[in-house]
Amino acid sequence: MSFLRKPFGYEPLLTREEIKQTSTMKKKARANDWKRTLKRVWQIVDEQRLLLMLVLLLVVVSSALTLLGPFLIGKMIDYFVEQGTTTGIMSWIVSLIVIYVILSLTLFLQNYWMIGIAQQTIYRMRTALFAHFQQLPIPFFDRRQHGELMSRATNDIEAVNATLNTAFIQVFSSIITLTGTVVVMLYLSPLLTVLTMTIIPIMFYGMRWITRRTGKLFKEQQKAVGALNGMIEETISGQRVVKAFSQEERMIQQFEERSNALKRASFWAQSYSGYIPKVMNVLNNVSFTIVAGVGGILAVKGHITVGVIVIFTEYARQFTRPLNDLANQFNTVLSAIAGAERVFAIMDEPIEDDEQGNPHMLQGEVAFQHVTFAYHAGDTILHDVNFTVESGQTAALVGATGAGKTTIMQLIARFYDTDQGSVLFDGQDAKSISRTSLRNQMAFVLQDPFLFETSVMNNIRYGKLDATDEEVIAAAKKANAHEFIKALPHGYHTYLSSDGSEISQGQKQLLSIARALLADPKVLLLDEATSSIDTITEMKIQEALEVLMKGRTSFVIAHRLNTIKHADVVFVMQQGQLVEAGTQQELIEQNGIYAHMLNRNE
């Protein structure tokens, strides 16, 4: 990629039309968006209003003192340096030292507290985002890359973080300093003040030209970071396959494509926002020139003293500096807004609403009535499924892969809601029962067992958080996991790493079963819970499972007919339709698909 070395090879990211568009048509909408975003951040910041007021007070004090300093220095030059005398200078020096001590103290305290406020705000945003993740419906997660979502809680929030620590104080103190400076400048020399002010309109247009471009570019940049994060997460999670297929180079190439998109967005954002200090700098220099030139002439004419010129140049700089800071801050604020917008976009996603739902103590009867369901419109997975499983029964779901078995489980758990028809618990529509109360009475062993990065003990305990160690061990024994756990380096306290490479897939399933056993549910859902477990071990836990299923309504998906031979009812699924239903005996007598499956076995 030789063009990368070239500095002029960047395609412009925004066309002239786009810039025009953002500046005219969407101007209002954009301003509104910003306002809304800022307001929401503000709401969080505002929770610490008292501390914030204190910080503001300190900013006022320190800004006033910052202004007072050069003023007194100017006076000292006039009184002592110009006169060449030191008589009476000590009292000036002492009072200035006092002023400087107070200045340093107020500066320290305002920043100290502000950091507290900012970090608390960031913390609240981050945790609120996470808490929101927990309430979002499953389909939301199906559509998005994990890495992209992770980026919102890290990179986007970090963008806000970078700003919040300093922006608030800076903006506020800049405004105060600016006002104060203008007052003092007017007092010193109205003419020079007016002359210095002539740079303001130039500055205004310069800033507008720049921020028109940067706002959008920062958003582009945050988006590119998200995409890159998504790609990295996916690649590293699937690294074994990448290696097996020797696809490292292609992954690198894909990575570089996304990385390049980020580079391009960042280049333009950075380049444009880099102009801001330069504009300020030139204006700074111009104002210095004006003061020096005109001030010199005025001094010759005897209108002002040399001391006034000296402090005036200092004030002229003090005048442009807060403007400079404001402009700079405006830029980082833009990038923070881009980050915050992406965070709030997630927070605006509707959560799994649980409002109509009432708590309901399950008896255990589960029924499907004319259930039709599609993950994506047009791609129907279940067609008009009807069945009833009575309380305490064990139902086996059999059928070819992709027939809709797991989907039935997911609908029972209300991970998704039916498109047509309804799922009934004890005759009540599932939608009228709160998800919380429903799931509280269910336990799951999902197709892909998942273990958390914590001890084996805590992983089992996930099924019942207040379980004692003894209860956990008892559950592990029932699930036939005790023996292998004992053999691990630290037994139940063995720490499992994120990829769980310490234990095998089958062992993971055993732990998942132990977890479900511990939960002691009313309805039990086992989706290929034992598929990776060898048949001898399975035989051993089968007994435990039978004990477990007693008195509970259970749904079991398994391809091993051994696993389901004790089922009270068997549902045979075929391409999303329930084609056979009945007890094992009935189905054998029907001599249909199920009987055929059994025959094949013998």
Added chain:
Amino acid sequence: MKAVFRYVKPYKWFAVIAIVLMFFELFVELIQPLIMANIIDQGVQLQDIATIVEWTTILLALSVFSFIAGVVNSYFSAHVAQSFAFDLRSALFKKIQSFTMATYIKYPASGLITRLTNDVNNVQQVLFMLLRIMLRAPLAVIGSFIMAFYVNAKLASILLISVPIIAIFLFVMVTKGIRMFSAVQRRLDGVNRMLQENLQAIRLVKAYLRGKYETNRFNEVASHLKIDSMKALRLMEYIMPILLFVMNVTMLGIIWFSAKYVGAGDIQLGEAVAVINYTMRITMILSLFVFIIILFARAKASAERMEEILLIEEGTEDIKTQPFDLPAGDLVFEDVAFRYNDAAPYALNHISFTIKEGEKLAILGATGSGKSTLLQLIPRFYEPTAGKITIGGRNIQEIELASLRNKIGYVPQQSVLFTGTIFDNIRWGKEDALLDEALHAASQAQIHDSIDAFPQGYDTIVGQKGVNLSGGQKQRLSIARALLRDASFLLLDDSTSALDVKTEENLWEALGHHNATMLVVTQKIQTAKGADHILLLDQGQMVAFGTHEALSQTSPLYQKIIVSQQEGGIEE
């Protein structure tokens, strides 16, 4: 820092140009008080307006040039910083891609992700600032310092006391800051890890109603980050007030001496004003330092973290993809032993067997007996701790990785799918594959009909990690992907567990036509029956090896497995 900053090298000329331009800006800034002194001493004091106008014109011209220099500087700085970031990201990613599987265990994904995004960004930002203003700050301090001496050494010598004090103070603070910021980055890793785990387990979290519990866990991780960030940032906030105070007192000293010297007629008023002016500048620039120091300390911490990755040599492998055609041959395990680390017990021990080219081996054993581990030794995801594995008489450790893996079709136990269409996923690993080839592989893997039934067929988008597919469909897609490679070894790690009888039967039938040597981890006797050899593992030891007939006679464990699957037993 070196390992990281060498990626600036290709852009060094642009960096140099940017710096030169920045120097020019600085020069203009520094010369201003001097010109000012001239205006006062030659113009105001001598009442000469023409001189004043002259100097003013020069000032104005300098300002304009300085602006142009500034804009070009910004453009080039962005170019250098972004190109550097791009190259650094690529280098990191390449290094990560070259990790062996054993190295991945040591570096969790979350930490790698933070390094590739957040850490790179921290360093990139500093480089950008460095080229634009950062270098300028110390230089402006030194420049102002020198200029003050040039104007009047006697008066300026007071600066000799305060400036070194500040330099030492700043050095101490930066050293402390680096440590604290690297703690912050580690906390950010923790946040990332927790997020990743939670997203992967979202169904489980919802099923067990652990949203609140997870939120509490996350709050803890996030509050660690908050506390450490606060600590680091607050430490940095000591710098500014102390620095300002020292400089302000210095200023008072200079004024006191000025008054004295001017009174004694030792120095001129204009000179005194210039020195005071330079001191004010030094103070102002130093107060900019706080900001720079925070960025620098943070970047240094990030750079060290990246360096850790970049400097890894052991535990990486060659990722060249110019495989040469490896002749197939017999696969031989010679007294192979393996353990994941020195502290762990042996996952495999004393494994010896021979599989002839084109034969099929079924591997059976209890959960955790080492079946998957054995398979993973063949594509060299892990290297045997003892013994050797040969293909056609050649030790696989001597075979170039890409060539070895190119000959292997591996189907992992847990299906891995990538964002993209079904077609993309099947041809994943063989980008130039035609749709026909994908169709053929899909038919063999018994997934073609299912795909065809989707409204979008092969163009159906696979959702995040394949959520819109059933377990069996994911497994068959993985198999199709492996088949497309036309490999001479097929490794199936219990990859048919979610398939129904009929489908699986057809699959084995179709695979039978392949000439590949097959190693199949399975739980099912039915599958084992069709194999040429059966390897029975128990706690990492090889307890039996032979045909179905032989083992059903001789191996008690095998007999037990058979019994466990009889009587309505396993499907198939």
